[in-house]
Amino acid sequence: MTNLPTDVKQPLSLIYLDANATTQVLPQAAAAALATMETFFGNPSSSHITGLQAQQIMAKTRQQAKQIVGAGEGEIIFTSGATEGIQTAILSALIAAKKTLDITAIKSKKYCLLYGATEHKAVPESLKHWNEILDINAEVTAIPVDKMGRLDMDFIAKQVPNALMICTMAVNNETGVYQDLNLLDKTIRANNANIAWMVDCVQALGKQDLNLAQTSIDYAPFSGHKLYAPKGIGFIYIKDNAPFTPVIAGGGQEGGLRSGTENLPGLAALSVIFDMLMGESEHSFTPVKSLHLFHQQIVATLIQAFPNIVFNHSFENSVPTTINFAIPGFSSKEMMDLFDAANVRVSSGSACSSKVTRSFVLDAMGLPSWQSESAIRMSFGPAMTQELVDQTCERIVSAAQALQQSCLTIDTNAMDSKVITDNKALEGLVQFKVGGSCSWLYVDHKTKSAFVIDPLPEVAERLQTMLTCHGLKLVAVIDSHGHADHVSCRASIAKTCLAEQKTDALGWPDNTPTTNINGNEYQYLTLGDKWLLKVATPGHTEDSISLLLCEPVTDSSDKLVVLYAFCGDLILMNSLGRTNFDTSSAPAMFTSLQLLNTLIGTESLICPSHDYNNEFTTSIGAEISRNSLLHKVINDEINSNFFSIQKYTMDKGIIDESGSVIMCGALIGAGDKVSVREYDSASLTEAMKKSSTIKLIDIREAHEYALQHDEKFTYNVPLTRLVQFVQEHQDDKQVPLVLICRSGSRSHLAAQALGRLGFEQVGHLTGGYAFHQY
Template identity: 35%
Template structure:
């Protein structure tokens, strides 16, 4: 896929060309310090104030403070510090001001973490409490009505970054007004800019942070609105810039760029209208429904931004969906970019009561108001391609192994490995050491392919994964009570452990006997001692991910580094036209977007199927093998594994296709 389709605008956005030009002009022509009184400083000051004036018009904030800062996190910190300092002073004077710090249960984590931080640092001793949301993601106004008299500070958001749900700000304001609550109120407006009408000056909102990079400005520039009369304490003190409100020499390039975006918003001709954005969303919704039967949208579209879709495909983990989309050149995410590295369910969807299994499948698709029809056309076509890729069977014979019906899938989780040994002709499978964390995923894979689980086995002391998979499959037997072998098509799985230990041999018997030369795979726990008839040529499959594959005979790993950069990879392929380029992404990823490296098409051997292809890839040991994937992580594992099996000419592409050139 040559063209990237960027649909992750809630995480960040590309920079508007006019903003790039404005930033360059500021660095080139208005490089003066706006605090200086000479002509260069005055030109910079005029540029800054023009951007501020534009911001006031866009935000509907003729009065109050509008100051530039580094982004929303700084704005949130400043607002929280200002509110808590004022609350502490009121309490010291004996004034009634409430004892609760209320924040929406679906707020960005920057809000509750900032509240907890400053509550502790300032010693205010207030109680933090999450304001629940309903199933549609909107704040529970009945709960707010009950708690408002005790609220000292209320923090909500204009629109949620994960689901796009638009808050009922008028309803919240009405509750605060009806209860005569003295609470200060902050509204995170990061996702609102350019997508929702804003009239901050006419609202009860005390603080509203914004971040430029969410709407086509560069990273590192943002704004904070503070209502006239609302308490304010500077977070940044020092040189007195921004009239003492935020010290530090201004980021003039960022201010100029943000000013260009604000000017474009004012002009009305650059960005698409609300109705046009709704039409874009409807086209994407239609494409998703056609591609993924059974898709569920996790937020009501009538209460969501027209630029955000959060959906789940039942039975498919969000990580698997993201990989397929990414292979097709479609950039989406599983939720907040700030939380992407944390392997946990979405707290936003949890707060809405979305079932855990659906939450684990959630994907966020978001776009900005610059999206054009050509990109929508291409996105819809690639979404259809992703749907076709997802429909491909994972438990299928390898086309590289002459249609051999038996296959082996490796399943990894938390540093442990398990195995699904299957026969495609008989639609039968045996599970060995499947980690508990992927038991549900394994069961879904088996059910989707119509496989019968003959046994769920384990080779170590921990049998929780085997038991969990058996439960997921409504009960699955262990080893046959008569102690005999398990048949998988024309192959068998036999016990091999000594003194009660668990180990298994797999292969095709001859004349009813599984001799050493017929053993293809050995499954054994760490350090397991095997009988001599295990087969010296067999591949040993263990339960530790980094050491999952081993040879039963002494291997001689190749020396030197296993990673090649793009230039070195090109030299290798030029010098060895017979070299194999092997894409270790899963079959569905490969189908969604095949890889070509320096003009050579890559074969697909998924990392999860490396064990059964080890002999094919090693060959006679003379042919170089270059593994590739998206980021280089999986290909590096494949190269290390093949080296460990005695093939000295295995490498991986450093940084993966994402960094190849």
């Protein structure tokens, strides 16, 4: 970390495997751009010698581009990049098409604009934009693809006669899948000889041989920054006699085809890249044959490291520089965090979206949703070397080993049917989150026993792996209620780990002992030196229960000491469970809330089955300060009837997401935003000089921390263990804490959660390790 007063280990060198998003500018290209800015800086439109020198650079680059893409008599126009090229093509084609429309028949004839379903979003969004602006009102239609990502030729043959334009791509940016351009050519022209055809060739440059003049392609945009040139330079091929309308008018540069002073430094850099592609430079790119060998080596290593890996595309119709895969049981974000910790840059599907979501490309290919949600893309360019490939493979193996050491995966070959014993002991509470849902694992290390509450299907395999890896005996797996928003995997886990155990419908074991508390009898399980107490708390559903992990009760009059209250959807963060299901009861919830308060008090930590606002845990004390209805219930300010009326009004406002995700809380909102101290390297260094009591905590997961961390952050408290940390420090909330993660996002969430729960001096390092590298 920059400026921190400590000796730290040297970081792993960066391995960049996100070339389909962008590439680093090669030193030779950067040097050419800099020389142009310093020496050949003239305006190509000027007629003096400096201008003529600039013209020469531009003319050379244009000629190289024509040769590389096989432009023949076609035109090469320099642009700011592929997006501008796409606009140029679509606007030109649609203006020309509009002139041919029969206005009187337009309402009766179904015109359409065709694009591949796996096309970059720039294409369909541009089609929609210009279709509306030009008032053409054609139907923008996606061409389906098969499971290998190949366009449906029968669909094209049927639809293209009524199409005004068709847009396809040479190579897909997420999967590397390439289309058969010759077959496309034949299919399109056999059914519509005059339709305008654009092919996005951005990912093909440097990876495929192109001979555009030998096809009927009308437009082909390219981008320099996908192949080691700077951002802001690109070009478009326009077939001879293809319709053309300038997108940018002005001073008449580019022969009046694209106005604006030319980006000469970008052109000079692009020229160097073209020299390398054409073999006219002392520096050369790796041959395609070697790129295939690199691909094979990386794929073999991935299979070795992650035996259950699933590849999301066929290698038969993909370029060798793209590998798209998913690891069962791990989200794309988890895998990105893992590779980032190993200083390997990969991406989640397309990098043109700021949010990590499912891949529309893989969805279009008909892949299962988990593959789309877990997709990871490794991509490299022709500047890749054998040395970098070897380093990549070493990092992949070390990343997989870090997962094994965290007991998130198991190397069955290394186990030899014995439990791995060199892992760090697992003790206490672990929280697993999938979207807004939570599962909980509690472990008593001394007795090697554990219980699971509200297991989610997405984490079932991970839970069983951790149990096996740590050699834990599962005492019980219990649902807090019958869940409406997902199918519980409790039965499948019980079948594997507790086949002989007899339980009720929620998994509570038969014939458990009872204890008397305040005159009421409660069943309990023993786990080490703790009890797990079962309390009926109906309301959200008729069968709802709360499970209280507490100290053993030695006298019925003793105050119950509760560490965690697993209350399902009775109390949520900034919310109460909804009571408008068929088996719900608002009056019953009123009684349950008062009972729970009597048993656990205001300070015990509540661990619900949902956490919609990333607040991790809460307490009755924290909730009544912001939930007026709960405050009135706990303080006996309202009766059951008034509570039911208020609850009915609140539940009416619940909106289930997209009609598929059932929301279980009645007051879902943005949650509290707690002010926390934000540090950068300089301010943290200064703070540490002034105070020796600051505790620096890395809140990434253990496998990330093991791969790379700042030695100054000696405490590792993963987000999955944050609730355990809160419980352990209930009486120590004055110590100043500074949290760090990969990007600052998780540390900010954790800092806010701690601040909301009464930790008085919490801060985090803004930007995380991404902005404060060692």
